[in-house]
Amino acid sequence: MTERRHFRSIDEVGIDSIRRLLDVTDxxxxxxxxxxxxxxALRGRTICNLFFEDSTRTRMSFDTAAKRLSADxxxxxxxxxxxxxxxxxxxxxxxxxxxxxxxxxIRHRTAGTPWQIAEWTNAAIxxxxxxxxxxxxxxxxDAYTIRTRLGGATSFDGLSVAIVGDVRHxxxxxxxxxxxxxxxxxxxxxxxxxxxPPVPMAPSSxxxxxxxxxxxxxxxxxxxxxxxxxxxxxxxxEYTDRFALTPARARRLRRDAMVMHxxxxxxxxxxxxxxxTLGQSLILDQVTNGIAARMAVLFDLLGSSGTLEDGSNx
Amino acid sequence: MTTCKQVLGPDDVRRAITRMAHxxxxxxxxxxxxxxxxxxxxxxxxxxxxxxxxxxxxxxVPCGSIDVTLHRDDIGLRPVSPTSxxxxxxxxxxxxxxxxxxxxxxxxxxxxxxxxxxxxxxPRSVQLAVLVDRGHRELPxxxxxxxxxxxTSLTESVEVSIDGVVITGEDAGHD
Numbered sequence: 001m002t003e004r005r006h007f008r009s010i011d012e013v014g015i016d017s018i019r020r021l022l023d024v025t026d027x028x029x030x031x032x033x034x035x036x037x038x039x040x041a042l043r044g045r046t047i048c049n050l051f052f053e054d055s056t057r058t059r060m061s062f063d064t065a066a067k068r069l070s071a072d073x074x075x076x077x078x079x080x081x082x083x084x085x086x087x088x089x090x091x092x093x094x095x096x097x098x099x100x101x102x103x104x105x106i107r108h109r110t111a112g113t114p115w116q117i118a119e120w121t122n123a124a125i126x127x128x129x130x131x132x133x134x135x136x137x138x139x140x141x142d143a144y145t146i147r148t149r150l151g152g153a154t155s156f157d158g159l160s161v162a163i164v165g166d167v168r169h170x171x172x173x174x175x176x177x178x179x180x181x182x183x184x185x186x187x188x189x190x191x192x193x194x195x196x197p198p199v200p201m202a203p204s205s206x207x208x209x210x211x212x213x214x215x216x217x218x219x220x221x222x223x224x225x226x227x228x229x230x231x232x233x234x235x236x237x238e239y240t241d242r243f244a245l246t247p248a249r250a251r252r253l254r255r256d257a258m259v260m261h262x263x264x265x266x267x268x269x270x271x272x273x274x275x276x277t278l279g280q281s282l283i284l285d286q287v288t289n290g291i292a293a294r295m296a297v298l299f300d301l302l303g304s305s306g307t308l309e310d311g312s313n314x
Numbered sequence: 315m316t317t318c319k320q321v322l323g324p325d326d327v328r329r330a331i332t333r334m335a336h337x338x339x340x341x342x343x344x345x346x347x348x349x350x351x352x353x354x355x356x357x358x359x360x361x362x363x364x365x366x367x368x369x370x371x372x373x374x375v376p377c378g379s380i381d382v383t384l385h386r387d388d389i390g391l392r393p394v395s396p397t398s399x400x401x402x403x404x405x406x407x408x409x410x411x412x413x414x415x416x417x418x419x420x421x422x423x424x425x426x427x428x429x430x431x432x433x434x435x436x437p438r439s440v441q442l443a444v445l446v447d448r449g450h451r452e453l454p455x456x457x458x459x460x461x462x463x464x465x466t467s468l469t470e471s472v473e474v475s476i477d478g479v480v481i482t483g484e485d486a487g488h489d
Contacts, residue, residue, distance in 0.1 A: 030400050031384065
């Protein structure tokens with residue numbers, strides 16, 4: 001029995017697996033375009049969505065991904081579960097494991113929870129966002145979206161990417177920086193000093209106007225007001241004036257630039273143009289590709305291993 | 315000791331493909347609705363060769379490829395990973411699909427392909443063309459067009475390419 005594999009962070013997964021997963025995502029995207037977008041690959045497997053934090057697209061995306069692979073799904077809505085009666089995380093996980101779960105998809109406000117939970121269960125763990133730390137499936141779907149726009153390029157050498165906004169509180173920024181850097185892109189973080197981590201994971205600057213006309217990818221982050229202490233950004237419209245994608249900045253974007261946002265968007269805060277009128281926007285492609293990327297991760301963890309030897313003529 | 319035996323040469327393969335193309339045209343009078351689909355990976359070059367011959371003899375028909383990894387019945391039993399993205403060039407509703415593979419063995423891959431095809435539509439018929447039928451079926455599946463029937467033992471393996479067909483196997487040593 002080989003050791004149970006997980007998908008918890010980009011650096012843990014590594015570049016070889018990332019490349020393989022991007023290829024598998026291509027298959028899953030083709031499945032999603034079929035008249036019947038469903039395959040029997042994970043019949044009989046059970047995937048449990050454990051979301052301790054609010055989510056629309058990630059939870060729905062994982063749920064849809066599991067269903068398109070014919071897996072059974074359980075979704076724990078924390079608002080109506082025994083967590084509210086004081087059941088510990090460990091008891092919750094052990095209880096659900098005892099019901100026969102093959103993979104847990106976990107979102108939690110505390111960084112490191114997916115590693116902690118892996119100690120309590122034999123199921124595979126997929127990190128759907130832990131605190132400020134990591135959101136690796138978002139990174140995978142973003143890399144896939146860029147790769148598709150580049151015509152399937154296997155390397156992002158020379159691609160210039162600006163990740164703009166609340167980098168400090170953003171697990172998305174961390175995971176996206178890791179995956180794009182791994183694939184060869186030049187990533188620059190653009191944020192007010194107060195919204196950069198103490199040790200930024202890439203070169204940083206504080207002036208969006210400096211870069212907006214040059215970048216290949218403009219990746220906007222959501223202003224995370226729910227994680228925000230006081231005093232990090234000035235009030236009023238100053239943040240928007242300096243760091244949002246405004247109509248004036250949108251006009252300076254290159255025609256072949258890509259505008260991305262992990263969602264949900266704070267319209268009027270980090271973006272004041274309507275992305276649906278912006279030819280460079282890939283924001284809805286990101287949502288569509290999210291299902292395929294998550295199918296790839298789930299299939300890779302639950303469907304691609306085995307002990308029989310590979311045979312070519314069967 | 316490992317033995318290696320060439321059973322068909324490049325000319326034999328070419329002649330078999332030409333004959334099978336004629337049979338496909340004969341069976342599907344006029345080729346109305348015919349779509350040729352090669353199974354990843356080994357069936358893809360053969361499907362393209364058959365489609366090329368059919369085009370030379372009669373007329374062009376759509377040709378695509380299908381990867382059945384996600385429909386296999388041994389997922390979780392052996393390491394699998396999809397190879398190339400499926401390309402079904404036309405809607406399969408009411409089509410006459412000619413499914414193509416290099417070697418027909420247990421029939422399980424063909425069964426997976428039949429399941430996959432159903433997700434693209436409801437073809438009028440599905441026919442099976444293989445260059446080599448090596449026997450040992452585990453499912454009630456039979457080919458419609460065969461290049462060569464080739465009885466083999468379970469321990470042998472069959473390599474097929476445009477350059478010919480080679481059987482390799484452990485020599486049992488009690489001839």
